[in-house]
Each structure stands twice: as structure tokens, then as C-alpha cells.
Amino acid sequence: MADPPPLIAAYMRKRADLVRFFTLRTGSAATAEDLVQDLYVKISEMTPPPDMRSAEAFLYRVGSNLMLDRSKAQRRQAARDHAWSQAAGGGGPEPVAQEAPADEAVAARQRLERLVAGLERLPPQVAAAFRLHKFDGLSHSEVAARLGVSRSSVEKYIMSALRALIAEYEP
Amino acid sequence: MTGPSARSPIPDAVRERAAAWCVRLGSDEADDADWLAFETWLAENPVHLQAYEAVEHLWSALDALKPVAAAPQAAPQAAGELAATVIPLTPRPRPTRRPPAWMGAVAASLLAIIVIGGTFGGVSYWAGRPKTEAFDTAMGQRRVVTLADGTHITLNGDSHLTATLGRHERRVVMASAEAVFDVAKDPDRPFFIEAGDREIRVVGTEFNVLHQGGEVKVTVRRGVVEVRPKGAPGAQPLARLTKGQALSHRVGAGADAVAAADPDVAMAWTTGRLVFQGERLSDVAATLARYGRRPIVVTPEARDMRVTASLNIGPEDEMLRALTAFLPVQIDRRTDSVRLSLRR
Numbered sequence: 105m106a107d108p109p110p111l112i113a114a115y116m117r118k119r120a121d122l123v124r125f126f127t128l129r130t131g132s133a134a135t136a137e138d139l140v141q142d143l144y145v146k147i148s149e150m151t152p153p154p155d156m157r158s159a160e161a162f163l164y165r166v167g168s169n170l171m172l173d174r175s176k177a178q179r180r181q182a183a184r185d186h187a188w189s190q191a192a193g194g195g196g197p198e199p200v201a202q203e204a205p206a207d208e209a210v211a212a213r214q215r216l217e218r219l220v221a222g223l224e225r226l227p228p229q230v231a232a233a234f235r236l237h238k239f240d241g242l243s244h245s246e247v248a249a250r251l252g253v254s255r256s257s258v259e260k261y262i263m264s265a266l267r268a269l270i271a272e273y274e275p
Numbered sequence: 276m277t278g279p280s281a282r283s284p285i286p287d288a289v290r291e292r293a294a295a296w297c298v299r300l301g302s303d304e305a306d307d308a309d310w311l312a313f314e315t316w317l318a319e320n321p322v323h324l325q326a327y328e329a330v331e332h333l334w335s336a337l338d339a340l341k342p343v344a345a346a347p348q349a350a351p352q353a354a355g356e357l358a359a360t361v362i363p364l365t366p367r368p369r370p371t372r373r374p375p376a377w378m379g380a381v382a383a384s385l386l387a388i389i390v391i392g393g394t395f396g397g398v399s400y401w402a403g404r405p406k407t408e409a410f411d412t413a414m415g416q417r418r419v420v421t422l423a424d425g426t427h428i429t430l431n432g433d434s435h436l437t438a439t440l441g442r443h444e445r446r447v448v449m450a451s452a453e454a455v456f457d458v459a460k461d462p463d464r465p466f467f468i469e470a471g472d473r474e475i476r477v478v479g480t481e482f483n484v485l486h487q488g489g490e491v492k493v494t495v496r497r498g499v500v501e502v503r504p505k506g507a508p509g510a511q512p513l514a515r516l517t518k519g520q521a522l523s524h525r526v527g528a529g530a531d532a533v534a535a536a537d538p539d540v541a542m543a544w545t546t547g548r549l550v551f552q553g554e555r556l557s558d559v560a561a562t563l564a565r566y567g568r569r570p571i572v573v574t575p576e577a578r579d580m581r582v583t584a585s586l587n588i589g590p591e592d593e594m595l596r597a598l599t600a601f602l603p604v605q606i607d608r609r610t611d612s613v614r615l616s617l618r619r
Contacts, residue, residue: 144585160307243303
């Protein structure tokens with residue numbers, strides 16, 4: 105009960121905004137309500153990072169991650185259901201596959217291989233900035249400090265990496 | 276979520292803009308205004324959402340490459356140091372308890388109390404005997420009243436109280452009520468609130484008082500209040516509460532417990548919400564029961580279940596249903612009560 109954190113206060117202020125935003129993102133007011141409720145439970149048991157600049161932006165980010173986690177879980181579930189119905193249709197006591205159907209799995213792996221190749225072709229500074237941010241979880245400011253460049257340069261590097269990877273991913 | 280397989284023509288400019296949003300929102304500099312601007316952009320055209328989902332899908336897919344693609348430069352860095360600089364999006368254990376930063380902001384707002392006392396009520400009541408006004412709300416109703424001295428009282432549903440503004444004192448008697456008081460400062464006329472066998476003395480502050488079902492609870496957002504036994508004006512206060520503190524008392528009992536409390540949580544009902552942070556299910560049930568006609572009985576094995584939730588205030592039935600959506604409990608509705616037990 106003690107320690108009412110600024111996150112909770114921000115949540116109270118932003119709740120209606122968050123529901124509206126996630127209704128737009130998910131296409132369902134009910135899903136958005138659930139998500140924003142989950143968000144409350146999540147932030148109520150977490151410590152905001154010491155370098156958090158905007159509690160509101162943090163709420164949107166945590167909420168967005170929850171949304172993505174959910175849709176990933178749903179895709180896995182759908183893949184399992186699909187595999188199960190395939191297996192059940194086959195009639196035999198075959199083990200239920202945990203992965204997406206084989207042709208999709210192959211396509212997904214090929215896309216990942218193209219991304220790896222795309223990453224390797226990036227100019228060194230661009231690749232370094234992108235990797236530090238995306239894979240090591242450094243903030244833009246931290247990447248800037250690490251590479252000795254400005255923050256706006258970091259944004260440009262990350263943007264140019266993303267542009268190149270989009271081209272690989274969706275030719 | 277649109278995967279890369281569901282392809283429809285996205286103009287390059289839109290794709291570029293979607294990528295720029297992804298970078299911007301991933302920045303530690305992003306703020307509330309960025310997210311609101313992003314929302315506006317998304318709402319402009321369904322293709323915007325589609326383009327953003329495609330970028331987001333790529334961004335998630337890249338997670339699969341993390342083990343092979345982590346920056347080699349990061350290796351020498353101590354793991355602990357790195358962990359401290361990353362903005363975690365998952366909970367991590369709290370290392371130390373710091374005094375909450377929001378308290379400073381709340382203290383700063385103390386000066387914002389507007390003093391209108393004495394000029395507002397007109398001559399009429401100064402001339403005659405102090406007039407007593409009664410304020411009542413029906414179940415589910417909320418109401419804000421402004422007294423002649425500028426004090427605002429926000430009444431929760433099913434609340435009954437009277438207010439008397441005298442020349443030397445101001446007095447509210449809470450028969451059975453929950454209310455937030457934002458008391459206009461008037462050093463010459465202290466403000467008293469009677470709740471059961473307790474009396475609360477105020478100079479100018481904002482706080483929540485609950486007096487229902489034999490329970491008295493006072494939670495302070497701003498300023499200082501003193502709590503005494505009722506009818507003992509000269510007595511030493513039982514407690515002096517400052518911001519972020521709450522006093523709990525059962526009418527008739529000797530003891531008063533003072534603990535730290537979040538006034539935002541205690542006053543959430545004023546914005547149509549009930550907020551629980553790790554409270555026992557039996558306490559949650561007692562709160563919910565105030566919004567319905569039937570008592571809520573919690574079976575012994577479910578009483579100590581901890582509840583963290585933020586509920587829209589509505590009919591008791593709806594709130595209970597919302598609660599059972601994420602707690603392993605079941606509801607049995609009977610004619611004279613509602614029973615909550617562990618789901619089997």
C-alpha cells in the first residue's frame with residue numbers, strides 16, 4: 105500500500121487515453137479494456153526505471169509490449185490448434201507439432217536468413233547503433249554516448265538500418 | 276496483426292513514415308505528445324495502421340536474431356552495469372525503498388487551495404443562526420457540493436451528511452458516507468467532521484473520509500488533519516495525519532491504526548474507479564458491498580487472497596464479474612447475499 109509510484113498516478117490520468125489508443129491498435133474496445141487492466145497489474149508490481157523520462161510514454165510502451173506478447177501467444181495457440189486438427193484428422197496418435205505448419209516455418213526461416221544477411225551488409229556505424237539499441241537494449245542516449253555521436257545521428261542510423269531491413273523483409 | 280504474408284499495397288512514403296514512428300517511439304526521448312501524435316496519424320488512414328503493423332512485425336521478428344547478432348562491443352561491459360542502463364519493460368525486483376517522488380508535487384499543490392471563506396455565503400447566514408444543510412446521494416450516484424465557505428465535498432454513492440457553517444466553526448456530521456473534502460482555509464473557523472465516535476479537525480486540506488458499516492477511515496492528500504474522540508474538544512489528538520497517511524478505526528474500539536496510504540487510490544472513486552493494491556479479498560468484498568444492496572460473504576479459504584485491480588464503478592454485479600475474470604473465485608448469488616468462494 106505504501107510507495108504510490110508516479111506510474112500509478114500517470115495511469116489514473118491516462119487510462120481513458122490508453123483504452124482509446126489500444127482500441128485503435130487492436131480493433132476491439134473489449135480487448136483494449138482487458139489490455140489496459142493487465143497493464144495496471146503489471147505496472148503496480150514494477151519499479152519504474154530510474155532514467156524514465158515520461159511515465160506516460162512508458163505506459164504506452166509497456167502496453168504495446170503486452171499487446172505484442174498477446175498476439176504472439178495467440179498465433180502460437182492458433183498454430184497448435186491447426187497442428188492438432190491436422191493430427192486428429194490423420195487419425196493416428198501422432199505427436200502434436202509445436203511449430204507453425206512446415207511451409208510457413210520454412211518461409212519464416214528464409215526471411216530471418218535475409219535479415220541476417222541484411223544486417224551484415226549495413227555500414228559499420230549503422231550496424232553498431234542498431235545492434236546496441238535493438239539487441240543490447242541500450243537507449244538512444246546510451247548508444248550515442250557509447251559511439252560518441254549525437255542522439256539525432258543515432259536515430260538516423262537506426263532509421264536507415266530499419267529501412268534496409270524492411271526492404272529485405274518485404275521485397 | 277498483419278503479418279508479411281497479408282500483403283497489400285503500402286505506399287513507400289507511408290512505409291517510411293511508419294518506420295520513423297517506430298524509431299521515434301523507441302527513443303528514450305519519446306513523450307506523451309509523441310504517442311498522441313502517433314495515435315492521430317494511425318487514425319488518419321487504415322493503411323497507416325497496416326504499415327505500422329508491418330514494421331512492428333519486423334521489429335519483433337528481429338528478436339529471434341538477438342543471440343547471434345548482439346553487438347560484439349558490448350561483451351566487455353559488466354552485465355550488472357548494462358542491466359542498470361537498459362530501460363526494462365519487464366518487472367525487476369525493487370532494490371531499495373525510496374521516498375515517493377510524487378509527494379513533493381503534492382506538497383507543492385498545497386498553496387493552490389483557494390480561500391473564499393466568509394465572502395461567498397452572503398450576509399444572510401451571518402445574521403441569523405447557522406443553517407444546517409443536508410446532502411444525500413443515492414446508491415451509485417456521485418455528487419460534488421460547494422459550501423458557502425468555498426469548501427468542496429465530493430460525495431460517493433449512498434452517502435448522507437449534514438453541514439453547518441457557524442461563525443466560529445464549520446461542522447460536518449457524516450451519518451453514513453464516504454466523501455472527499457477540499458476544505459477552504461479559514462484559520463478563524465476550524466472545520467470539524469464527525470464520523471461515528473471520531474472527530475476530525477481540519478484547517479485547510481484535502482482528504483477522504485469514510486464512515487460506513489462501523490468503519491472510519493481518513494486518508495489525507497494534502498495538509499494536516501487531527502483526529503480526536505468525538506465530544507472531547509480539549510483532548511490530545513489521537514493522531515495527526517499528514518499527506519500520504521491514513522487512519523483506520525472501528526467505531527467503539529479503542530485503537531486507531533495509522534499507516535501510509537496512497538490518497539490517489541483512496542480517492543479513485545471520485546473518477547469512477549476503485550483501485551486495489553494487494554488487498555485481501557475480504558476487504559475488497561466489503562468495499563464492493565457498499566455499491567450493492569446485498570452483503571458479500573467470502574468463504575474462509577478465499578478471504579486472504581490478494582487482489583490487485585482497477586475496476587470501473589458500476590452495479591455490484593458487474594464489478595464482481597470483472598473481478599472473477601482474473602481471480603480464481605466463483606460467485607453464488609442468493610436472495611439475501613452474494614457468496615464468493617474459490618473456483619473448483
